Amino acid sequence: RCHLIPGEKLKLGISIDASLDLWSRGDVQTCTDWGAPVIWDGMFDPDHYDQEHRRNHSSVSLTVFAVGRYLDAYLEAFLLSAERHFMVALPVTYYVFTDVPQRVPNIQLGPGRSLKVVRVQRHSRWQDISMMRMRAIADAIESQIRRYSRYVFCFDVDQVFVGRFGSEALGDSVALLHAYYYHRPQSLYTYDRNPRSRAYMETGDFYYHAAVFGGSWQTVKNITETCYQTIMEDKENQVEALWHDESHLNKYLWLHKPSRVLSPEYCWSSDIGYRSDMHVTRLLWAKKRYDTLRIT
Ligand code: 2GW
Ligand code: MN
Incomplete structure (x- = not known):
């Protein structure tokens, strides 16, 4: 059913996705209705993507927030695992957003990799900590990231890399299938259903x-600015979307289709049992510790 691979056009004019094998996985959806590839293990040659992106001098910024107790709980394991698995073939700049810069662990980084700390304010409601990431990311892209990196990827901190999360994931607008919902019917999706919310x-x-989520710096700037705007409109109207920034992101990605979709390999939960379509896991949710972390 997939007749078209839009693909990322490199400066050389050829599509970087020309070698994607959409037929190699008969058991999963490898292409969206609008022709974006859904990236599953076995569809791509990792070395091909690394070579093409190196040739094109691709560079990546990773943003992650570690505010309050989340810093000690998750940041070090997140960064150490990213050093082993995240875009290992490319230059990477980590942007750690925190209210406690002095507690950011001092980690030995590989060549071509660096880390910058951005101080942010600590909001008292956790929903605001999560939602206000959108504003902070947009600001950092404008003031710094766009000068150094072509691509930006934005991550929760409560997860660890356990396998390759590489340049096959790069694209103009990149979204991730939620591990709990990718095999479920639409009626169970937890979209915001309140007509008063912009989400x-x-x-x-x-x-x-x-x-x-991620993409080119231009697209991620647009995503985060737009989501921030709709979040603020909701605040003025005294409504809050069901899943906060996630609801607003889902709305945005419905109106602006992503050019690349990541399978749940790229963010899996070990609470979900065995799945025959999951051949590898690349990023895993860390154990939630609501007892100690979600005191508000
Ligand atoms: C969040 C909830 C309750 C108490 C504290 C926090 C908190 C979050 C915090 O104290 N400090 C902090 O840095 N954060 C950042 O926000 C951190 O990067 C974290 O990974 C992110 C999202 O919070 P998290 O991971 O606890 O929420 P999840 O895993 O339920 O996230 C999903 O839903 C969220 C909205 O409710 C976001 O959309 C998130 O991107 C989703 O994965
Ligand atoms: Mn999380």
């Missing part, structure tokens, strides 16, 4: 997980 939607394409 309101009846139907959509997929349920995307806000724990990972």
Whole structure:
């Protein structure tokens, strides 16, 4: 059914996705209705993507927030695992947003990799900590990231890399299938269903997980600015979307289709049992510790 690979056009004019094998996985959806590839293990040659992106001098910024107790709980394991698995073939700049810069662990980084700390304010409501990431990311792209990196990936901190999360994931607008919903019917998607919220939607394409999204710096700036705007409009109207920034992101991605979709390999939960379509896991949710972390 997939007749078209839009693909990322490199400066050389050829599509970097020309070698994607959409037929190699008969058991999963490898292409969206609008022709974006859905990236599953076995469809791509990792070395091909690394070579093409190196040739094109691709560079990546990773943003992650570690505010309050989340810093000690998750940041070190997140960064150490990213050093082993995240875009290992490319230059990477980590942007750690925190209210406690002095507690950011001092980690030995590989060549071509660096880390910058951005101080942010600590909001008292956790929903605001999560939602206000959108504003902070947009600001950092404008003031710094766009000068150094072509691509930006935004992550929750409560997860660890356990396998390759590489340049096959790069694209103009990249969204992730939520591990809990990718095999479920639309009617179970937890979109915001309140018509008073800007995140309101009846139907959509997929349920995307806000724990990972990315793209070119231009697109991520647009995503984060737009989501921030709709979040603020909701605040003025005294409504809050069901899943906060995730609801607003889902709305955005319905109106602006992503050019690349990541399978749940790219953010899996070990609470989900065995799945025959999951051949590898690349990023895993860390154990939640609501008892100690979600005191508000
Ligand atoms: C969050 C909830 C309750 C108490 C504290 C926090 C908190 C979050 C915090 O104290 N400090 C902090 O840095 N954060 C950041 O926000 C951190 O990067 C974290 O990974 C992110 C999202 O919070 P998290 O991971 O606890 O929420 P999840 O895993 O339920 O996230 C999904 O839903 C969220 C909205 O409710 C976001 O959309 C998130 O992107 C989704 O993965
Ligand atoms: Mn999380």
